[in-house]
Amino acid sequence: MKAALLFENLRVERGQMFQSRTHTCNELRLSNVGETVTLCGWFENIRKVSKNLGFLVLRDFYGKTQAVVETEEMMEALSGVNCESTLQITGVVRERSSKNPNMDTGEIEVVPSEIKVLGKCIYNELPFEVNRSREADENARLRYRFLDLRNPSVKDNIVLRSKVISALRNSMTNEGFMEITTPILTCSSPEGARDYLVPSRTHPGKFYALPQAPQQFKQILMASGIDRYFQIAPCFRDEDARADRSPGEFYQLDMEMSFASQEDVFQVIEKVLPPIFSEYGQYDTASTAPFKRIKYLEALEKYGTDKPDLRIDLISEDVTEELCDCGFNPFAAGNTIKAIRVSNYTGARKAIDKILADTEVISGNKACYFKVGDDGSFTGGISKFLTDRKDKLTEKLGLQAGDAVFMAAGKKAQAQKTAGVLIKILGQRAEGHMKKECYEFCWIVDFPMYEIGEESGELEFCHNPFSMPQGGLDALMNQDPLEILAYQYDLVCNGVELSSGAVRNHDPEIMVEAFHKVGLAEEDVKSKFPAMYNAFCYGAPPHAGIAPGVDRMVMLLSGEESIREVIPFPMNKNAQDIMMGAPAEVTEQQLKDVHIAIVGEVEKSEE
Secondary structure, eight states, X not given: OHHHHHHHHHHHHHHHHTTTOSSOTTTOOGGGTTOEEEEEEEEEEEEEEETTEEEEEEEOSSOEEEEEEOSHHHHHHTTTOOTTOEEEEEEXXXXXXXXXXXXXXXXXXXXXXXXXXXXXXOOSSOSSOGGGGGGSOHHHHHHTHHHHTTSHHHHHHHHHHHHHHHHHHHHXXXXXXXXXXXXXXXXXXXXXXXXXXXXXXXXXXXXXXOOSOSHHHXXXXXXXXXXXXXXXXXXXXXXXXXXXXXXXXXXXXXXXXXXXXXXXXXXXXXXXHHHHHHHHSSSSOBOOSSOEEEEHHHHHHHHSSSSOOTTBOOOEEEOHHHHTTSSOGGGOTTOEEEEEEETTOOOOHHXXXXXXXXXXXXXXXXXXXXXXXXXXXXXXXXXGGOGGGHHHHHHXXXXXXXXXXXXXXXXXXXXXXXXXXXXXHHHHHSTTSBOOSSBOEEEXXXXXXXXXXXXXXXXXXXXXXXXXXXTHHHHHHHSOGGGOBBSEEEEEETTEEEEEXXXXXXXXXXXHHHHHTTTOOHHHHHHHXXXXXXXXXXXXXOEEEEOOBHHHXXXXXXXXXXXXXXXXXXXXXXXXXXXXXXXXOOOHHHHHHTTOOOOSOOOOOOO
């Protein structure tokens, strides 16, 4: 009885919620034949056969339904009504004589007795056809994003995003994590990117900053006694756009654990992510625990990148000793030489030339090749330089008839990078060397604590400055800084970096020494990170965390190549919201209120 009453209450509530319609446009089936129904949605199109016959498609969030207009009166009701107007259609459901297997509602149609225009589209011509909006110019799509989102294929990505975020929340809660939101207005912090600054009205000359990440807040939460924290956190960085990075803001599954090690973080992520990728991804296969772990330097040596795509079975090997000074100029002494063996390679010369050309464009460095003939001889490419090195190279690479070998040379980092580009291209184009329909996760571990900055030439943090060095204070005091490893790790899936994380440096003494190595004194640490430093001086637990990017996850799951396809209202590559007109000029009074004056001539930015 209680269940029946609950159902009735829900039915009544649903009726109140959808008071202008009885069903959605994806709901009607043969079981509804004979019923009088009311549908609401967007007028997608009409195919007029005569003055008293037309086939109208109505679309809403859920799907589409065909309505058959069979009277002059009903046709007249649609006179002058533009496509994408919103309509309310009341009529009787009947079985279609010519069924459409491509529509969920393709076995039925509605014969209208009444048609009302609920919202007029006043334009005869649209900026693009809604169902083909993805073919339109990107600026047009962003300017008319409300039309673009009506395209079911665009909308589906936003629905997927919602489902993934809901699943992440449920999983994290089930793992004992508490969702806590951290401040949006905070202080500027050296996180590695430019801040978005917000001038203060009540404190002239001072500024808030939008957080690049909740890094300090989540660590302070650990010092506050919170055991397991997470949030779907907005992060703000004034960075340039890329295919896998949106300018302005992005979202991440931010998490932190007290009394935790690197292994504890790995176990949580390895439990939370694979089911979500299997359920919501294009592919139903994802790595299971434990994920493969690859040391940072090993990743560069074997894969030419710290973001390897483990679906590809190709690796690079160092053949410097075997080929140095063989007479081919790029293999001269002092250069590193990397080789990738591709077994049973069947590509024609034209395909090889295209691979080499694309590699040069992407890496900025030339690559070369040779093939192994049926008799084991080297042919094509640079084979003429390898005659006296054939036996050594064959033994080193395990070469067999039908193999092709692609090579890169240069300074070590350059040769590694070029080899990495080759591996990616060959995995996609060389038949049989890439498992495409799966998600392959791996951990990149043992990052260097420090590096020499490319621009500064000085010692800098390699990754997160708040990471714990392996070996603790002893390592900082007694090891060469460039040899110190950190408890830092990256999560990579199908060649895309989803996240960075670390065991945090929770000890003030170790923290001060770590920053001292990059030229910051104890007073600098206290002034730059006063709240976190102070909190750690009151007894902080060891803690660790990670923050996988939600946008990148959804991009992978949907199979999209651009991250903008999975964000409801993305900015363009120039960090402009051209739908809303942001960034925009403000009034003189608004500037006065926050004690700001614009000095000098301001350049007008282009869309």
